[in-house]
Amino acid sequence: xxxxxxxxxxxxxxxxxxxxxxxxxxxxxxxxxxxxxxxxxxxxxxxxxxxxxxxxxxxxxxxxxxxxxxxxxxxxxxxxxxxxxxxxxxxxxxxxxxxxxxxxxxxxxxxxxxxxxxxxxxxxxxxxxxxxxxxxxxxxxxxxxxxxxxxxxxxxxxxxxxxxxxxx
Amino acid sequence: xxxxxxxxxxxxxxxxxxxxxxxxxxxxxxxxxxxxxxxxxxxxxxxxxxxxxxxxxxxxxxxxxxxxxxxxxxxxxxxxxxxxxxxxxxxxxxxxxxxxxxxxxxxxxxxxxxxxxxxxxxxxxxxxxxxxxxxxxxxxxxxxxxxxxxxxxxxxxxxxxxxxxxxxxxxxxxxxxxxxxxxxxxxxxxxxxxxxxxxxxxxxxxxxxxxxxxxxxxxxxxxxxxxxxxxxxxxxxxxxxxxxxxxxxxxxxxxxxxxxxxxxxxxxxxxxxxxxxxxxxxxxxx
Numbered sequence: 150x151x152x153x154x155x156x157x158x159x160x161x162x163x164x165x166x167x168x169x170x171x172x173x174x175x176x177x178x179x180x181x182x183x184x185x186x187x188x189x190x191x192x193x194x195x196x197x198x199x200x201x202x203x204x205x206x207x208x209x210x211x212x213x214x215x216x217x218x219x220x221x222x223x224x225x226x227x228x229x230x231x232x233x234x235x236x237x238x239x240x241x242x243x244x245x246x247x248x249x250x251x252x253x254x255x256x257x258x259x260x261x262x263x264x265x266x267x268x269x270x271x272x273x274x275x276x277x278x279x280x281x282x283x284x285x286x287x288x289x290x291x292x293x294x295x296x297x298x299x300x301x302x303x304x305x306x307x308x309x310x311x312x313x314x315x316x317x
Numbered sequence: 318x319x320x321x322x323x324x325x326x327x328x329x330x331x332x333x334x335x336x337x338x339x340x341x342x343x344x345x346x347x348x349x350x351x352x353x354x355x356x357x358x359x360x361x362x363x364x365x366x367x368x369x370x371x372x373x374x375x376x377x378x379x380x381x382x383x384x385x386x387x388x389x390x391x392x393x394x395x396x397x398x399x400x401x402x403x404x405x406x407x408x409x410x411x412x413x414x415x416x417x418x419x420x421x422x423x424x425x426x427x428x429x430x431x432x433x434x435x436x437x438x439x440x441x442x443x444x445x446x447x448x449x450x451x452x453x454x455x456x457x458x459x460x461x462x463x464x465x466x467x468x469x470x471x472x473x474x475x476x477x478x479x480x481x482x483x484x485x486x487x488x489x490x491x492x493x494x495x496x497x498x499x500x501x502x503x504x505x506x507x508x509x510x511x512x513x514x515x516x517x518x519x520x521x522x523x524x525x526x527x528x529x530x531x532x533x534x535x536x537x538x539x540x541x542x543x544x545x546x547x548x549x550x551x552x553x554x555x556x557x558x559x560x561x562x563x564x565x566x567x568x569x570x571x572x573x574x575x576x577x578x579x580x581x582x583x584x585x586x587x588x589x590x591x592x593x594x595x596x597x598x599x600x601x602x603x
Contacts (some may be wrong), residue, residue: 242326
C-alpha cells in the first residue's frame, strides 16, 4: 500500500513539474521578452533524457510537454508533441550510448536537439498547410541565437543539478 | 534485428509518433473546430498560470505602490492636467454625439460603434516558438467565442483561436498565420496585411500605381467579418520595390504587442447589439 502511495505521489509530482515548466515558460515570455529565445520544455526534455537514461518514460514526458505547448499556442495539436517525444527519446537513447556527463557532450547534444526541434516543428507546420517564415535571412539569425541561448541555459541547469548531487 | 530489451522503447516511440500524426491529420480536416484536447489542456493549465500571474501582480503592486515612488508626484500632476483637458473635450463633443445619434436613428442607420466587449488580462504567451499568441483570463463563461476580435484602445491586437471555460488563446496580428483586411485611411485603398512572425505586418504584391507612402495609416476595413470597421491597425514603415512591377509594403502595428497587459475581446458585434434596440427607442439621458 505504501509503495502504491509513493508511486502515485511520484507520478503527481512529475506531472506537476511538467505543467510548471510549460506555465513558467509562458509567463516568463510574457513578463520578460528575452525569454522568447529560450525553450524550457525542450531543455527539460534533453535534461530528462540525459539524466534519467530511460527511453520509454522519456517518450511520455516529451509527448506530454509538447501537447501542453501546443494547447497554449496557435499551432496544430501534435506539432510539438511529435517533436518533443522524438527528441526526448533520442536524448535518452544517446545517454545510453555516450558519456553525457561531459560539458562538451551536453553542449553538442543541446545544440543539435534544439536545431532538430526547430526543423521538425517547421516541417510539421508546413505539412498542415500553415504558413511559416522561411528559414533564412533574419529567421536564420533568430534560430542560431535560440540554439546558443538554449545551449547555455541547458548547461547552467546541468551545472546546478551536478552541484546539488555533489552536495547531497 | 532489434534486441528484445530495446523493442518496448521502439514500440512506444512509434505508437506515440503515430498518435501525434493522427492528431495532426484530424485537425487538418477540421480547421474551423477547436481541438477538443486543446480545450481540456487549456482548462487544466490556465488556473496555474492565473495563480502565478496574480502572485506576480501582487508583488508588483506592493513594489510600485509602496516602494518605487520616484517621479509619481510629477506623473500625477501631468495626469490631472490631461484629465481636465480631456473632460473639457468630451463636454464640447457631447452635443455633437447626441445629434449624430439622433440623425442615425431617424435615418435607420446601423450603430457605428464597436459593440459589446469584455476586458481581459493577459496572463501568458505561447510557450512555443513558431507562433505568436497570448493567453487571457476570459473564456466561454464570459461570452468569448471563436474568431472574436481582440483590441485595445490603441488598435487591433488579434483574434481568438482557442476558447476554454474561463480562458482563451488570442492569435496576434503579427503571427505568420494571421491576415487582416485593411484600408488605407487617406487613399481608401483596400489590402490584406499578413503577419510575418516578427514585429511587422506585410502586404505583398500591391499594384505599382498604388499611392502608398511611409507614414500612411492603416485601419480595418471590416471585410474579413472579424474586426469591426475603422479601428486603428498599423502605420506603414517601408515601401520597397519587388521586381519591376510590384512593391513590398511593411507596417508596424499601432499596438505594442510586447507590452500587452489588458485587452478587450468583442463578445457582441455592433450589428447584433443594434438589432436588440428598436429604432424609435429614446436616447439615453445624462
